[in-house]
Amino acid sequence: MADIYADQDALSRKEQQESLYADRVKVYPKKIEGPVRRLKWAVVAVLLSIYYLAPWLRWDRGPAAPDQAFLIDMPNRRAYILWIEIWPQELYFLVGLLLLGALGMFFVTSLFGRIWCGYTCPQTVWTDLFMWVERLIEGDRNQRMRLDKASTSPTKVWKKTAKHSAWMVMALLTGGAWIMYFNDAQTVVPAIFTGEAGLQVYFFLGLFTATTYLLAGWAREQVCIYMCPWPRFQSAMFDEDTLIVTYREWRGEPRGKHKKGESWDNRGDCVDCRHCVAVCPTGIDIRDGVQLECIGCGLCMDACNKIMTNLDLPKGLIGYDSPGNQELRAAGKQPHTHFVRPRTVVYAVVFSLISALMLWGLLSRTTVEVNVLHDRNPVFVTLSDNSVRNGYTIRVLNKTREDKIYKLSFDGLGYATMSVVGQEDSASQNVARITSVADSVTTYRVFITEPPELADFSQKAFDFVLTDQATGEIARHETVLRGPGS
Ligand code: SF4
Numbered sequence: 001m002a003d004i005y006a007d008q009d010a011l012s013r014k015e016q017q018e019s020l021y022a023d024r025v026k027v028y029p030k031k032i033e034g035p036v037r038r039l040k041w042a043v044v045a046v047l048l049s050i051y052y053l054a055p056w057l058r059w060d061r062g063p064a065a066p067d068q069a070f071l072i073d074m075p076n077r078r079a080y081i082l083w084i085e086i087w088p089q090e091l092y093f094l095v096g097l098l099l100l101g102a103l104g105m106f107f108v109t110s111l112f113g114r115i116w117c118g119y120t121c122p123q124t125v126w127t128d129l130f131m132w133v134e135r136l137i138e139g140d141r142n143q144r145m146r147l148d149k150a151s152t153s154p155t156k157v158w159k160k161t162a163k164h165s166a167w168m169v170m171a172l173l174t175g176g177a178w179i180m181y182f183n184d185a186q187t188v189v190p191a192i193f194t195g196e197a198g199l200q201v202y203f204f205l206g207l208f209t210a211t212t213y214l215l216a217g218w219a220r221e222q223v224c225i226y227m228c229p230w231p232r233f234q235s236a237m238f239d240e241d242t243l244i245v246t247y248r249e250w251r252g253e254p255r256g257k258h259k260k261g262e263s264w265d266n267r268g269d270c271v272d273c274r275h276c277v278a279v280c281p282t283g284i285d286i287r288d289g290v291q292l293e294c295i296g297c298g299l300c301m302d303a304c305n306k307i308m309t310n311l312d313l314p315k316g317l318i319g320y321d322s323p324g325n326q327e328l329r330a331a332g333k334q335p336h337t338h339f340v341r342p343r344t345v346v347y348a349v350v351f352s353l354i355s356a357l358m359l360w361g362l363l364s365r366t367t368v369e370v371n372v373l374h375d376r377n378p379v380f381v382t383l384s385d386n387s388v389r390n391g392y393t394i395r396v397l398n399k400t401r402e403d404k405i406y407k408l409s410f411d412g413l414g415y416a417t418m419s420v421v422g423q424e425d426s427a428s429q430n431v432a433r434i435t436s437v438a439d440s441v442t443t444y445r446v447f448i449t450e451p452p453e454l455a456d457f458s459q460k461a462f463d464f465v466l467t468d469q470a471t472g473e474i475a476r477h478e479t480v481l482r483g484p485g486s
């Protein structure tokens, strides 16, 4: 059936372009079949499966630790990703992951344009899902447009109620799955249904449900066009060789309607059928050139290829191409695609460096950490015998699941003595035996005293050394001893 609302649509868009204020022109994307659509459904299936199933994956970390493979444990300030356990002191791992994510997106965008937006962004994935349900209940583009324009009737009320109810259920499932990443999935899901979950669980469940319902059901393309910052700066990653969804103007123009049997001489291949516009989830016309609203979903490629096939013309009037190749093709020259370019090399190198750094950080992680805080007031105390004493607060981070005994000593001060408050008896030959409770931070007060004959100094650097008695693992922390000398 011809697209009866296409011209109306185009007119209201034109009117809005001339005004400073723009009402939203509701977009009614038409159903389309084709390789790109199938690929998009496959990506949606994989991503949704990961999202919904990952919290149910178990990972044995021993009896005292949660066994959920992916968990952000806010009350205990811990994040678990498979075998990796991230303490608050190690937030740099999460920062590293975010950096890798950003660099990965820069890299992919410079190669293939907005592939993230078009295929994997959660907004795209959930909008696709919500639109699929909408189409099942209300029908395809023209049926939905007619339904919206029709006056209230039992059919309209039933269809709208069914659609919004289905959306609410999907939003609830989405919000519910998000909660599972912050709570034990096997405990929190039954607790939600029996009313035993905490208030904050219900609050966040409501918040994520409402957000999903509004963003994927109502806001849709407006999130991409007005709310998301990514389209604003992604063009900085584009260059002449970036592959983007492109209308091959040199081949399509001059466009115009075409009747069966008419000659194709002196005209382009575009028959102005507007199928590419009708399927576009943001409602734009790819033939107007590169636009911020284009999320690079490629559905217009499927639409146009279908038309080209029906007309016995070669496919690819709309396809992935680079601006550089477009010019070459227009001039009848051989196109070429450069994947290795200065910017892609820089992104790849920085990505690899950060990955290597993180890997090194992971492999060289210790199960114990020691942090030292030098007393600020007073910085040092001169005792009655003229010896100089400095005070320190030492925090021992025992990352294991068992209580530990450590040997605390210092290195770099030949004649100084050490005493640990509460452990005075155990300190002998400047080595103190200190205990640390499993999976926690234990704090100690420690004094280092320099004898009177060496007391004329201003500052001496030394290390506190913590040794795990059972494994011999060592953690060091460099600090200073301050004195009255000039
Ligand atoms: S113009 Fe094509 S690639 Fe861009 S958003 Fe519309 S359908 Fe997707």
Ligand code: SF4
Residues within 6 Å of the ligand: 247, 252, 269, 270, 271, 272, 273, 274, 275, 276, 277, 287, 303, 304, 305, 307, 317, 318
């Ligand atoms: S689908 Fe192809 S032929 Fe039809 S208007 Fe779009 S570019 Fe032209």
